[in-house]
Amino acid sequence: MTESAGNKNEDCHAANGVKPGRNGMVKNHHHHHHQYQKQEKVYHAACNGELYSRPFIESFEETPMLVAVLTYMGYGILTIFGYLRDFMREWKIEKCHIAREREEQKDFVPLYQDFENFYTRNLYMRIRDSWNRPICSVPGATFDLVERSSNDYNWTFEYTGRVVNDVINLGSYNYLGFAENTGACTTAAGEVTVKFGVGMASTRQEMGECLLVTGCLILSDELNHASLVLGARLSGSTIRVFKHNNMQSLEKLLRDAIVHGQPRTHRPWKKILILVEGIYSMEGSIIRLPEVIALKKKYKAYLYxxxxxxxxxxxxxxxxxxxxxxxxxxxxxVMMGTFTKSFGAAGGYIAGRKDLIDYLRTHSHSAIYAT
Incomplete structure (x- = not known):
């Protein structure tokens, strides 16, 4: 029998040397060395199923309350002034630069949601000079920007003809520098391409190959990316969400799924798949993979x-x-990855057992072209 969720939660957090912050993330707490070793042992036995012998410690800086309050106040003030300016535009006091539907097209479905259009013309335009900056070099760790200026509050831009050199790149996926046009990575990628070639690599009907069907259960982390959520929905499987990186929440769902089975019929689920990410891009947190694998093995589930x-x-x-x-x-x-993030390239991959890969190859759209 397993420990109760409350007891396990206390053991894991005590052994971890961390406790939840106000935003759901964790804060680091430092202890003496002998206490740390004792906690490591508890963590190893109680939380990981003896898969991992080191404590897993993450720390996240909490947003100061003053910064959060001022940020919300700023958006509130901008929203109020936005409605005031819309009122002035309605009465022709201020000119409206943004594209709008003609009067004879008012009966058609609008091209944009009302608030999206409001945000674009009243908030985004005020800071537009910070976005969509044209570059004139390879987007590496630094790049060169084409200088531009605006005389109408960012509704239009004019290029000055000058270049701003060596600007730090914070707006591109090439954060490891793999997408440079020279260097070891570029040379190795070229050699592998010449040796093995490339395929179309597009999945069946561009919508993917569903590994699960009706009667299967997907246990998805609440902070999974929208693409994972969409793929899970397209499979037709039942989806249940567990709290982010919370192993007690995941184990409770697994245990309930085994005990109760499918709704109404109470038949066993055909498959139970745990769906997680390695690094959650918006939060920066790392999946507690040793514990996930321990739970996956304990309840005989699958892991994506x-x-x-x-x-x-x-x-x-x-x-x-x-x-x-x-x-x-x-x-x-099932291990999925993409080359469009860390590697700053294009394409992606699926790794797994040979029978899984053979199944994907024979059922996917790319099988026609990848010879």
């Missing part, structure tokens, strides 16, 4: 790991979250 942001960025050799924790990749049933 999205390494879109962790591949290339984690591990001694950049092989992702599995290498980061020193685990066996065979414990992950």
């Amino acid at each position: 790991l999205d390494e879109a942001h962790s591949i290339g960025a984690l591990g001694p050799y950049g092989r992702g979250v599995v290498e980061y924790f020193g685990l066996d990749s065979k414990d992950v049933d």
Whole structure:
């Protein structure tokens, strides 16, 4: 029998040396060395199923209350002035620069949602000079910008003809520098392409190949990316959401799924798939993979790991979250990654057992072209 959720929660957090912050993330707490070793042992036995012998510690800086309040106040003030300016535009006091439907088209479905259009013309335009900046070099760690100016509050821009050199790149996925046009990565990619070639790599009808069907259960982390959520919905499977990186929440769903089975019929689920990411791009948190694998093995479920942001960025050799924790990749049933994030390139991959890959190859749209 397993421990109660409350007891397990206390053990895990005490052993971790961390406690939840107000925003749901965790804060680091420092202890003496002998206490740390004792906590490590508890964490190893109680939380990881003896898969991982080191404590997993994350720390996140909380947003100061003053900064949060001022940010919301700023948006509130901008919204109020936005409605005031819309009133002035309605009465022709102020000119409206944004594209609008003609009067004879008012009966058609609007092209944009009302608030989206409001945000664009009243808030985004005020800071538009910070976005969509044209560049004139490779988007590496730094790049060169084409200088521009505006005389009408960012509704239109004029190029000055000058170039701003060596600007730090904070707006591109090439954050590891793999997408440079020279260097070891470029040379290696060219050699592999010449040797093995490339395929169309587009999945069946551009909508993917569903691995699950009706009668299957997907347990999805609440902070999973929208693409994972959409794919899960398209499969037709039942979806249940567990709290972000909360192993007690995940285990409760797994236990309930085993005990109660499918709704109404109470038949066993055909498959139970745990759906997680390696690094959650918006939060920066790392999946507690050793514990997830321990639960997956305990309840005989399947594991789908999205390494879109962790591949290339984690591990001694950049092989992702599995290498980061020193685990066996065979414990992950479906490992998905993309080259568009860490590698700053295009395309992606699916890794798994040979029978899984053979199934995807024979059922996917790309099988016609990838010879």
